[in-house]
Amino acid sequence: MQGQALQGCRDAAGVADAAGVADAADAAGAAGAAGAGNFGDNRGMHEDASQNQPKTAADSKRRQRVRSFTMRGQVRMAKDFEDVLAEHGDTYIIPAPKGGATASIAEDAFIDLRKAFGRDAELIVEIGPGNGEQLVHAAQQHPERNFLAVEGWGPGVARCVANAARAGVTNVRVLEADAAQALPVVFGLEIVDDPSFVAGGFGVTALGTGKTTGRVDPSRPGSANPRALEVWTFFPDPWRKARHHRRRLVSDLFANTVAGVLQPGGVWRLATDWRDYAWQMRDVVEGSEHFANPHVGERPDPEDREPERGGFAPRFEGRMLTHFEQRGHDAGRPPHDIVGVRRS
Secondary structure, three states, X not given: OOHHHHHHHHHHHHHHHHHOHHHHHHHHHHXXXXXXXXXXXXXXXXXXXHHHOOOOHHHHHHHOOOOOOOOOOOOOOOHHHHHHHHHHHHHHEOOOOEOOOOOOEOOOOOOOHHHHHOOOOOEEEEEOOOOOHHHHHHHHHOOOOEEEEEEOOHHHHHHHHHXXXXXXXXXXXXXXXXXXXXXXXXXXEEEEOOHHHOOOOOOOOOOOOOEEEEEEOOOOHHHHOOOXXXXXXXXXXXXOOHHHHHHOOOOHHHHHHHHHHEEEEEEEEEEEOOHHHHHHHHXXXXXXXXXXXXXXXOOOOOOOOOOOOOOOEOOOOOOOOOHHHHHHHHOOOOOEEEEEEEOO
16 A cells, blocks of 8 residues: 555655745645545545635635644655555555645544454554654553554654554554644544634634534544543644744644543643743643643743743653653753643
């Protein structure tokens, strides 16, 4: 199987040749939309998402949702992982029909997680697993659990597959998609209209509209999927410039989405090595009606805008020290951990 990640990378390379080096990153993103979900067997899901597609280029730019990640490196990584995806993609990658925007899946898709894993088991969802170091480590430590990784960057998907195959784990599956858009589909979450999201494109649908409520919508196919024991959001893109902070993944809206994914009493684990993002994560958790912070007042940060407030968790023992986290330590950026427990 060439798979979504491989097809997206190949298509990106062709588009980039025509568009020129300066437009390579944009070409990669465009090709991701063109190639997403290009599988022979979509397990009974609908492929036609044309009703959600913007009608003109201007419409597309204005209405497609703002992503919390970039597609850089899609072209460069294409050749390196062709063999890995061809050999192991069918085992680890969950097929999904493409949606109306880059890295999105069709709004009416049904991703049957029980069928994808071939069993019922406790579910851990990792958002943005990078190269899969933590994902595979945890899967080895807990073979009794299912691990679903949601990764929007094609080369990242390929690296996760490569590491999982090398380790021989069978309890890992990877969905190539923008988590903020895909999770409400996969888990059948309630989405309500909110006009405030239309202009900015920060909503949860492929067109950047609508918001999740933290509740399940029984009329959506994904509502039949099991809820997760834990959701992990480790070291998401910090979008360091102040004008880009709205692109950060962890927000009040995303907290609603995670709440809908988790079972009552489930745990949302977060970590970042950027202080102001850690403060934002803590604020999101404590400001959400769906979560309780079990570490209120603990481990205050003297550089916090509220230096005595705290609210940070001890380092999660189940998180291995990855190369990425080590680089942050080396640069003088020790991580902050934040925990949110889903209220019943």
